[in-house]
Amino acid sequence: MHALRVYARLLVAGVRRQSSYPLATLAGLVANATFGLLKTGILLAAVGSAGGTLAGYDVGTMSAYVWLSQGLLGSVNLWGGSDMMQRIRSGDVAIDFLRPVDVQGAAIATDVGKGLFALLPRGLPSVLIGVLAVGVTMPATPGPYVLGVFSVLVGITVSHALVYLLAVTGFWLVETRGVTVLYMSVSGLFAGLFTPVWLFPDWLRTAAEATPFPSMMMYPIDVLTGRVTGADAVGVVGVQLAWLAGVLLLGHVLTRAGRRTLEVQGG
Amino acid sequence: MIIETTGLTREFRVRDGLRRRTVRAVDDLSLAVEAGESVGYIGANGAGKSTTIKMLVGILVPTAGEVRTCGLRPVRDRRDLARRIGVVFGQRSQLWWDLPVRESFEILATIHGLPAGEARARTAELVELLEMDDFLATPVRQVSLGQRMRAEIAAALLHRPDLLILDEPTIGLDVLSKQRLREFLVAERREHGTTLLLTTHDMGDIERLCDRVLVVDHGRLAYDGTLDGLARTVGAQRVLVVDLATPADDLTGIPDATHVRSEGGGLRQHLAFDAESTTAARVLAAVSESAEVRDLSIEEPEIEDVVRRLYAASR
Numbered sequence: 117m118h119a120l121r122v123y124a125r126l127l128v129a130g131v132r133r134q135s136s137y138p139l140a141t142l143a144g145l146v147a148n149a150t151f152g153l154l155k156t157g158i159l160l161a162a163v164g165s166a167g168g169t170l171a172g173y174d175v176g177t178m179s180a181y182v183w184l185s186q187g188l189l190g191s192v193n194l195w196g197g198s199d200m201m202q203r204i205r206s207g208d209v210a211i212d213f214l215r216p217v218d219v220q221g222a223a224i225a226t227d228v229g230k231g232l233f234a235l236l237p238r239g240l241p242s243v244l245i246g247v248l249a250v251g252v253t254m255p256a257t258p259g260p261y262v263l264g265v266f267s268v269l270v271g272i273t274v275s276h277a278l279v280y281l282l283a284v285t286g287f288w289l290v291e292t293r294g295v296t297v298l299y300m301s302v303s304g305l306f307a308g309l310f311t312p313v314w315l316f317p318d319w320l321r322t323a324a325e326a327t328p329f330p331s332m333m334m335y336p337i338d339v340l341t342g343r344v345t346g347a348d349a350v351g352v353v354g355v356q357l358a359w360l361a362g363v364l365l366l367g368h369v370l371t372r373a374g375r376r377t378l379e380v381q382g383g
Numbered sequence: 384m385i386i387e388t389t390g391l392t393r394e395f396r397v398r399d400g401l402r403r404r405t406v407r408a409v410d411d412l413s414l415a416v417e418a419g420e421s422v423g424y425i426g427a428n429g430a431g432k433s434t435t436i437k438m439l440v441g442i443l444v445p446t447a448g449e450v451r452t453c454g455l456r457p458v459r460d461r462r463d464l465a466r467r468i469g470v471v472f473g474q475r476s477q478l479w480w481d482l483p484v485r486e487s488f489e490i491l492a493t494i495h496g497l498p499a500g501e502a503r504a505r506t507a508e509l510v511e512l513l514e515m516d517d518f519l520a521t522p523v524r525q526v527s528l529g530q531r532m533r534a535e536i537a538a539a540l541l542h543r544p545d546l547l548i549l550d551e552p553t554i555g556l557d558v559l560s561k562q563r564l565r566e567f568l569v570a571e572r573r574e575h576g577t578t579l580l581l582t583t584h585d586m587g588d589i590e591r592l593c594d595r596v597l598v599v600d601h602g603r604l605a606y607d608g609t610l611d612g613l614a615r616t617v618g619a620q621r622v623l624v625v626d627l628a629t630p631a632d633d634l635t636g637i638p639d640a641t642h643v644r645s646e647g648g649g650l651r652q653h654l655a656f657d658a659e660s661t662t663a664a665r666v667l668a669a670v671s672e673s674a675e676v677r678d679l680s681i682e683e684p685e686i687e688d689v690v691r692r693l694y695a696a697s698r
C-alpha cells in the first residue's frame with residue numbers, strides 16, 4: 117500500500133517534470149504530424165495498390181494504425197536512452213540507493229509518468245490530426261477502448277522497463293551507447309512504428325513476435341482498433357503482461373547484482 | 384553505537400597506463416561513534432573520507448571488514464537504514480532537478496511515509512529555520528548554490544533521521560551562508576539530538592560543529608580526539624592579520640606570537656600565535672600598543688596543514 121502510494125507520487129512527479137518542457141513537447145508534436153502524413157501517404161498507397169485491403173487493413177483502419185502509432189511515439193521509449201542511464205554514468209544513482217524505495221520501481225514509475233503526460237500534448241493531437249485530416253475507422257463498441265487503454269498503459273510500461281534494462285548494463289559497461297544503438301535499430305521496426313508488423317514477411321514477423329517490442333506499440337494498437345477482439349484481445353494483453361513480468365524480473369536481478377559493482381567516484 | 388566499523392577496508396582497481404594497480408582507499412579502519420555525538424571526519428584530498436561514508440551508508444561494498452550503522456548492515460539493510468539516516472553529498476543533489484524545491488520535499492515525505500500533517504509541520508519548520516521561503520516555488524536547477532545546499536540539508540532532515548551525514552556541506556558557500564548553515568545545524572542538534580558526522584576542508588565547520596575529530600590519512604585513522612587536543616598535538620597555529628594605519632616595522636616583540644611576514648612595506652602584517660597559550664584578543668591588544676590597527680582578520684589553520692603536521696609528527 118505504502119509502496120503503491122510512493123510509485124503513484126513518483127509517477128505524478130514524472131508527469132510534472134515532462135510538463136515543464138512545453139517547447140520540446142510542441143517540437144515533438146510537429147515531428148509526429150509530419151512523419152505521420154508521410155506514413156499515411158505511403159501506407160494508404162500500398163493499401164490502394166493491393167486493391168483496397170492489405171493484410172486485413174483497409175484505408176480507414178490503416179489510417180487509424182498510422183495515427184495511433186504516431187500518437188504513442190512520445191510515450192513509448194523507442195530510442196533507448198533514459199535518466200537512469202545518465203544517473204548510473206554520473207554516479208548520481210548512489211542517491212537513489214539512499215532512499216527507502218525500490219530503485220527500479222521508482223525509475224520506471226517516473227518514466228511512465230512522463231510517458232503518460234505525453235499522451236495529452238502529443239498523443240491526442242496526433243490522433244485528432246488523423247481523424248480530421250485523413251479520417252480513421254475505429255470500433256463502435258466500448259469494449260476495445262476499455263481493454264485498449266489498459267493495453268496502452270502496459271505497452272508504455274513495457275518500453276520503460278526495457279529501457280531500464282539497457283540503463284543497468286551501465287553497472288558493467290563503461291559505455292552504453294552500443295546497446296542503445298542496437299536497441300534503437302530494432303525497437304522501431306519490431307514495435308510496428310514504420311509499418312504494422314502484420315505486413316512483414318513471415319520470417320521477420322516471427323522474429324518480431326519473439327521479442328517484447330510488439331507489446332510496446334503494435335499489440336496495444338491492435339486491441340484499441342479492434343483488430344483483435346474478445347478472448348483474442350485478452351490473450352494479447354496477457355502476452356504483454358508476461359513480457360512485462362519477465363523484463364521487470366530481469367531488471368530486478370540486474371539491479372541487485374549491479375549495486376554490488378557500483379563504484380561511485382568523488383563526493 | 385550508532386556507527387561501528389572494524390577493520391573496514393576498501394580497495395579499487397585502477398588502470399595506471401597499461402598496468403592495473405590496486406588503490407587502498409580505506410585501510411583497516413576501526414571506529415565507533417555514539418548516538419548524539421558530533422564528529423568531524425577530516426583529511427587531505429583522496430584520504431578516503433568519501434569512500435568511508437559510502438560504505439557507512441551502503442552505497443559501496445567493503446573489500447574487507449565489518450560495518451554497522453544504526454545497528455544495521457548497510458548493504459543488506461539498505462532500505463531500513465535509509466529511513467534512519469540523512470545524507471548530503473555536497474557535490475550531488477538529491478532534489479528533483481526540474482521541479483520546484485517544495486515538490487522535492489513533498490515527494491521525499493511520501494517516500495518516507497510521513498503522515499500528511501507531520502510532513503507539513505516538519506517542512507514548515509525547516510523552511511522557516513533555513514529561510515527557504517523565497518525559493519520554494521523555484522525549480523531546483525534555478526536556485527543558487529547556497530540555496531540548494533539549504534534545501535539539500537532540509538531534504539536530508541525531513542524524516543528526522545537519527546544520524547545526519549554531511550560530505551562537504553559548505554563547499555563553495557560564502558562566509559555568511561556557511562555561518563547560517565552552522566547555526567542551523569547547532570540548533571537542530573540541540574533540539575533533536577541528531578548525531579552528526581561531517582567531512583569538510585574548512586576548519587571553521589569543525590570548530591563550530593564538532594566535539595570530536597577523526598583524522599584519516601591514506602585510508603588510516605591518524606587521530607581521534609578533541610579539536611583542542613589535535614591542535615596541541617600538531618601545534619597548529621592561527622594567524623592574526625592586521626592592517627595598520629601607517630607602515631610600521633615588523634612587529635616582532637609581541638608576547639606568545641611570532642611575526643610571519645609583512646606586506647605593503649609593513650602596512651599589513653601576519654602574526655602566528657598558539658591558541659593554547661594566548662588569545663587573539665591579547666595579541667591584538669599588544670599590537671595596538673605599538674601601532675594603530677585599522678582592520679584585522681584571523682586565519683584558521685588549514686586542515687591540510689594540520690594533517691601534514693600530524694603526519695610529520697607521527698614519523
Ligand SMILES: Nc1ncnc2c1ncn2[C@@H]1O[C@H](COP(=O)(O)OP(=O)(O)OP(=O)(O)O)[C@@H](O)[C@H]1O
Nearest residue numbers: 379380381382395408427428429430431432433434
Ligand atoms: N570509484 C573509484 N575508483 C577508483 N579509485 C577511487 C574510486 N573512488 C575513490 N577512489 C580513490 O580512493 C581514494 C580515496 O578517495 P575519497 O573520494 O574517499 O577521498 P576523500 O577523502 O573523500 O577526498 P576529497 O577530500 O578529495 O573528497 C583516492 O585515491 C581516490 O582516487
Ligand SMILES: [Mg+2]
Nearest residue numbers: 382383432433
Ligand atoms: Mg570526498
